[in-house]
Structures are given as C-alpha cells and as structure tokens.
Amino acid sequence: MNRRLIPALLLLGSLSFGQPEKSDDEVAARKNALELAGAFANDGFKLRDGHWSGSIKTGEGKLVQVNLYAGNEYYFAVASTEKAKKVALSVFDETGAAITIEEPYQEGFTAAVGFSPVASGPYYIKVEELEGEATAFCLICSYK
Amino acid sequence: MLPRTRDFAASLALLCGTVFAAAQSAPLTAEQIKAAARTDDFSIPTPGEFMAALSKVGKPDWSSKTRPPIPTDFPDRGQRALNLGTLVADGYLAVEAESKQDVKNIGKDIIALAKPLGVSEELISRGKSLTDFADEGQWDVLREELEATQNEIKIKLATTGDTDLIALVTVGAWVRGTELIASHVAKTYTKEGAQLLRQPGIVDFLAGKLDALPDKLRDEPAVKRARVKLAELKGAVSSPRENVADQETVKKIHALSAELVKDLSKKNLK
Numbered sequence: 001m002n003r004r005l006i007p008a009l010l011l012l013g014s015l016s017f018g019q020p021e022k023s024d025d026e027v028a029a030r031k032n033a034l035e036l037a038g039a040f041a042n043d044g045f046k047l048r049d050g051h052w053s054g055s056i057k058t059g060e061g062k063l064v065q066v067n068l069y070a071g072n073e074y075y076f077a078v079a080s081t082e083k084a085k086k087v088a089l090s091v092f093d094e095t096g097a098a099i100t101i102e103e104p105y106q107e108g109f110t111a112a113v114g115f116s117p118v119a120s121g122p123y124y125i126k127v128e129e130l131e132g133e134a135t136a137f138c139l140i141c142s143y144k
Numbered sequence: 145m146l147p148r149t150r151d152f153a154a155s156l157a158l159l160c161g162t163v164f165a166a167a168q169s170a171p172l173t174a175e176q177i178k179a180a181a182r183t184d185d186f187s188i189p190t191p192g193e194f195m196a197a198l199s200k201v202g203k204p205d206w207s208s209k210t211r212p213p214i215p216t217d218f219p220d221r222g223q224r225a226l227n228l229g230t231l232v233a234d235g236y237l238a239v240e241a242e243s244k245q246d247v248k249n250i251g252k253d254i255i256a257l258a259k260p261l262g263v264s265e266e267l268i269s270r271g272k273s274l275t276d277f278a279d280e281g282q283w284d285v286l287r288e289e290l291e292a293t294q295n296e297i298k299i300k301l302a303t304t305g306d307t308d309l310i311a312l313v314t315v316g317a318w319v320r321g322t323e324l325i326a327s328h329v330a331k332t333y334t335k336e337g338a339q340l341l342r343q344p345g346i347v348d349f350l351a352g353k354l355d356a357l358p359d360k361l362r363d364e365p366a367v368k369r370a371r372v373k374l375a376e377l378k379g380a381v382s383s384p385r386e387n388v389a390d391q392e393t394v395k396k397i398h399a400l401s402a403e404l405v406k407d408l409s410k411k412n413l414k
Contacts, residue, residue: 050185
C-alpha cells in the first residue's frame with residue numbers, strides 16, 4: 001500500500017460531512033476505490049482528500065461537478081461493489097460537451113479515466129452503472 | 145480487482161501532454177448541469193492543488209508571500225472559521241517555501257483559533273505531526289498532512305452540528321490561495337498563470353453557500369464582508385472559457401482577495 005494512501009485509509013468511513021453513517025456497500029466501494037487509486041499513486045499522483053459517494057442502480061447516471069486547473073493532470077477512479085457487474089465513467093466540460101478519453105480503464109465494478117484539462121474551470125464527471133444490482137459507488141480524484 | 149500498475153503506466157504515458165478534443169458521449173443538457181452534485185470536499189480543490197498548478201508554470205518566490213501572524217482571539221465564530229481557512233492556506237505556503245518555523249507557528253495558530261470552535265483536541269496530534277515532519281523536512285508528507293488537517297476540521301465541525309462553518313473555512317482557504325497565486329501572476333504575468341485564476345465554478349459554489357447561511361451568521365461583519373468581496377471577485381475570475389484574464393484583471397483579483405484577507409484578520413471589523 002502506498003504511503004500516500006495511509007491518511008485516506010485512516011479516514012475511511014469518517015469523511016462524510018454531516019451525512020449519516022455509511023452502509024457496508026459504501027464502505028466497501030470506498031475501499032475498492034482507494035485500492036484502484038493506489039495502483040497509480042506511485043506515479044506521482046496525489047489524492048484529493050475528499051471523495052464523492054452514494055447509491056446507484058443499473059441504468060442510472062450520477063453527475064458531480066469538479067473544479068480543475070489547466071496544467072495539472074487528473075485521474076478519476078470509481079469503484080462499486082461486486083453487486084455491480086459493470087460501471088463506467090465519462091467526463092464533460094462546462095458547456096456539457098463530452099471529452100474523449102484515450103485508453104480509459106474499465107474492469108467490472110471499477111473504472112478510471114485520466115486527462116489534462118486545456119482550460120481551468122468546472123468539469124462534470126458522470127458515474128454510471130451499466131450492469132448489476134443496486135449498490136453503492138465511490139469516486140476519487142487524484143492529480144499531479 | 146486491482147488493475148496492473150503496468151496498464152496504468154501505459155495509460156499515464158498516453159495522457160501526458162495529450163489534448164483530448166473530440167466528443168463521444170451525448171452532451172449534457174443545461175438541466176443536467178444545473179442538477180449536478182457539488183460538494184465542499186470533492187468539487188473544490190485545496191490551496192495545495194492550486195499552488196501545485198502554479199509551480200508548473202513558474203517558480204514563485206513563496207517565502208516572499210508570507211504575512212505577519214494574525215490574531216487568534218476573534219469574538220465571532222464566523223470570523224474564526226474564515227481565518228482558520230486562511231491559516232490552512234498559509235500552511236501550504238509555508239510548506240512550498242520550505243520554512244520549518246512558519247509551519248510550526250501556523251500549526252500553533254490553527255490550534256489556537258480552532259479551540260473555541262471545539263476542534264482543537266483533534267488537531268493537537270495533527271499539530272505535533274506537522275512539527276515533526278517540518279523538523280525532518282518531509283515537505284511532501286506535510287502537504288498531505290495539511291489536506292488531512294483541513295478535512296479533520298471540517299469533519300469535526302460537521303459532527304458538532306456546525307456545518308455552516310465548513311463553508312467559511314473553505315472560503316477563507318480559497319481567498320487566501322487566490323491572493324497568493326494572483327500576487328505572483330500579477331507581477332510575472334503569463335497566460336498560463338492567468339489561466340489558473342479562472343474559477344467560476346468555485347466562486348459560484350462558495351457564494352451560494354454564503355447566501356444560504358443562517359441570518360445570524362450571515363450578518364456577522366466578517367461574513368458580510370466576504371459576501372460582498374466574493375460578489376466582486378466573481379466577475380473577475382469568471383472570464384469566458386476561450387479568453388484568459390489580462391494583467392489588469394489579475395491585478396484586480398489580487399487587490400480584491402488581498403483586501404478581503406486583510407479585512408478578515410481585523411479584530412474590530414465593522
């Protein structure tokens with residue numbers, strides 16, 4: 001386990017400002033997301049200490065705004081639980097136009113995308129469950 | 145399943161320097177964009193991320209950006225929270241400047257300011273870590289500690305029912321970070337540097353949070369001042385996507401943010 005992930009793991013389950021206690025699925029999804037992010041933390045990517053999580057079901061898309069800086073490289077990693085057979089991530093700019101991601105990663109209940117914004121400002125990350133049962137997801141952002 | 149690092153290394157190699165232009169998915173509608181979630185801890189970058197971006201386009205003299213110590217005994221809770229945020233940004237500045245003493249002093253001030261908000265107990269061990277890592281010159285670890293410190297403050301405020309103060313900590317951190325970046329870009333203007341100051345989503349989110357505060361908190365002088373200045377900053381940091389702020393605009397961003405940071409630190413603010 002990369003040392004950069006230790007603070008994040010220590011805070012596992014506690015970083016939910018004012019939200020009710022996390023379900024087992026949410027805790028599992030967060031653990032899976034941190035493991036996924038750990039695979040590229042060695043390449044110099046730093047985790048944003050926060051995360052975005054919630055429930056999701058097949059056919060549903062969840063959208064969150066992130067504010068990014070041109071010049072930085074970003075990696076977004078999402079994970080769910082084994083109840084989800086396939087999840088996907090997509091990125092949109094502030095006008096709503098999709099950004100093509102070269103070599104996106106997708107394996108079962110995990111997915112990741114990396115890109116370098118050409119302009120600073122708000123972007124939108126969409127999490128979708130394509131196959132499987134209703135469960136929880138967790139999205140993590142890394143940058144360098 | 146954990147992906148193979150090699151796969152990621154290949155992906156990372158591809159993304160370096162790559163500009164992605166074409167679109168594949170259907171575009172989002174205005175309604176979808178409006179309804180997108182926005183959260184304090186995920187949507188808003190830390191001052192450290194902001195400074196990391198600037199360090200790629202220039203070599204700021206971070207040590208020249210430090211300020212004299214601020215009071216830590218403000219009477220109003222809102223003003224305490226706002227200044228707590230500015231101090232967190234000062235912590236990142238001290239780390240970038242690799243100033244051990246500043247890291248230690250700021251750590252102490254953060255604890256002193258947090259105490260009346262009921263947060264200090266959790267931060268004492270964190271403060272010790274900051275001191276230890278500063279002594280050892282572990283700057284990368286310190287950056288992570290500061291981010292964790294900021295989150296720990298917010299978690300504690302949430303658990304004590306002070307969720308309204310979380311937004312104020314974020315506003316303080318953001319405005320001090322903006323002041324620091326704008327100060328550098330105003331003096332050594334480049335389009336790449338000015339591009340970093342385009343932050344319409346952040347200022348929109350923070351202004352919305354301040355507008356939604358309870359009347360009592362919103363009427364505190366420091367919070368009122370923050371609302372007014374944020375409204376002024378909004379225009380300056382919201383240039384169209386295809387344009388980059390010119391040097392005059394950057395100077396304006398610096399002046400507005402510096403004025404707000406200075407005002408927030410005044411004990412008898414009216």
